Amino acid sequence: MGIKPKLLFGGDLKWNASDWTASDDRVRGGKSQSYLTPIPTDTALAEFHGHLDITALGAAGFASQRTTSATTTWDLSAYDGINLSIEDGDEKMYTFILKDELLDPDPESGRERASVNWEVDFRVPERKVEEEEEEEEVVVVDGKGRRKEGRAGAVYMPWKDFKPTYRGREMKDVEKPIDLESIRRVSLMTRSFFGTQEGDFSLTLRSIEAVTVDKEGEDGCVSAEKTGGDGEDQCSDPDPGNSIRKRSEELGGGMTAQQQPSQSWLQWIWARCFKR
Incomplete structure (x- = not known):
């Protein structure tokens, strides 16, 4: 039999705010701030939200939430990548990060020492609108009674798309790949x-x-090629509703992070100056 998806957060596990903590640019004197808040009316959902400031650090702001446990270890070596199921989102670029090493705190300052990040940048896919709904504005409300932004879907990130970075800079000479175990x-x-x-x-x-x-x-x-067989691909759940593509269609879109269009500097300047 094939391998069912391994749920890390959300869904049937529900979201717990105590599993996450802020790691914002305030540690460097910035003013950005982030939160991860379970939706009160639906604990299968959580909102990553806050404010990204670029005034304090000369256009170098960041806001992030990371897991709090220093003892939890996930073995993901049997899998091919990460899937984010996104209920709603804005047009900003986001980054998903994994670490396979946590260093001991600095003995003098007590601060956590930096180690390699493995990361992928992504945007939320645009939500699909049915033809009969195109003529009128569709207002979708989330669990907090607010209007949704109109973006939703699944973003699949294969391991090959994760790039090693250190203190925000991509590393070209990494000696070993990410330790998925x-x-x-x-x-x-x-x-x-x-x-x-x-x-x-x-x-x-x-x-x-x-x-x-x-x-x-x-x-x-799991494909027949991966299992060493020459027959059909083996699936733990024959229901096609469990496929990434199917769930993407249900939510209104979906693609891998690398398939998402990037914005050029010219496009950004045009959007900022002429589309207000």
Whole structure:
């Protein structure tokens, strides 16, 4: 049998605010602030939200939430990547981060020492609108009674897309790949990308899970090639409703992080100066 998705946060596990803590640019004198708040009316959902400031640190702001446990270890070696199920979000660029090493605190300052991050940048897919709804504005309200931003879907991030960084800079000469047998920390971040984005942000998540994919990209399955067989792909759940593509369609969109269009400097300047 194939391997079912491994739920890390959300869904049936529900979200717990005590599992997360802020790691914002305030540690460097910045003014950004982030929160991870379970939705009171639906504990299967949690909102990563706050304010991204670029005034205090010269356009170098960041706001993030990371897991609090220093003892939890996830073995994700049997899986092919991470799937984020996103209920609602804005147009900002976000970053998903994994760590496979936590260093002991600095003996003099007591602060945690920096180690390598493995990260992927992504945007929330645009929500699909049915043809009969296109002529009128569709107002969707979340668990807090607020209007949703119009973006939702699934974002799949295969391991090959995770880039090693150290203190925000990509590392080109990493000696070893990410240790998927010993993932120690999960983080969500939004940052200014040198002043190209700022202000309030909001990302409502349903779940974070590790998934396997078959040759056509459906989770919950292991391809015959991977299992060493020559027959059909093996799936732990034959229900096609469990596929990444199916769930993306239900939420209104979905793609891998690398398939998402990037914004050029010219596009950003045009949007900032002429589309207000």
